[in-house]
Amino acid sequence: MNSGDLKDLGLKITKPRMKILKAFETSKKRHLSADSVFEILVKSGEDVPLATIYRVLNQFESAGIIKRLNFNQDQFLYELDDGQHHDHLICVKCGCVEEFFDDLIEQRQEEIAKEKGSDIVDHSLCIYVTCIKCKTN
Amino acid sequence: MNSGDLKDLGLKITKPRMKILKAFETSKKRHLSADSVFEILVKSGEDVPLATIYRVLNQFESAGIIKRLNFNQDQFLYELDDGQHHDHLICVKCGCVEEFFDDLIEQRQEEIAKEKGSDIVDHSLCIYVTCIKCKTN
């Protein structure tokens, strides 16, 4: 993701937008809340107000640059959208997130929707786990 | 679910609790928000304040009487817990909810967690659809 991409999406290249993008690209965590983006920027002295972060995040989501995820937590998480659909395993102890994709599960969902006469618009599968690290602690 | 069951769970039989239970049992919708429980009770003249509804709903969830669901909407929904795990199809147009259970999907989730070395605690699969009724409108 670079400034050209932003421009192509009809979004002006502004400092807040670039900073927020960079936060995602340089963070070791792929899944960030609005608040953690805020924290990252505060720490790097590149402060952007939360309201702007939320606005930019929403625009990025509309533009298809990021995805907003709902893990039944108190906040939404956002991840860069690489175009590869996947689902998530979320550790209930440490909050870490792993991604996976399973063809069989995807297919079965299509079949289930078909049986009901419905068209799938989207789906979300969250597997809440105790991750391998937390199991041994 | 009757007063005896409530008592067995260590919950006193109070008017608000009975009214809220009845709202679930008599509603044609299985999936209700705190607010829609409130509306139902207002309409039947059995008014219970929202704060109490939230408190009772939380107690019921801890007691295993109901489940709290998160469909990526602005509120949580609650359903009577009949002990049968299932997942949901949610219509993005009309908000109607259908339930389903698929053994294959359940199994695959176990396998995926196992591959990662994690233990499943819970999971949530929401298929967002356009339902058959909304397709034809």
Added chain:
DNA sequence: ATGTATGCAAAACATTTGCACCTGG
């Protein structure tokens, strides 16, 4: 009687919005 539950009003908290000012192209 007494520990719980309720009602009310107020708090909490993530997210959104109105509006005046700024900025990118």
Added chain:
DNA sequence: CCAGGTGCAAATGTTTTGCATACAT
């Protein structure tokens, strides 16, 4: 220059909480 973006403060909407009173057993 000017539409669009930002910053700030205030609003929103759901859910939670503190506290004094009422109730179940």
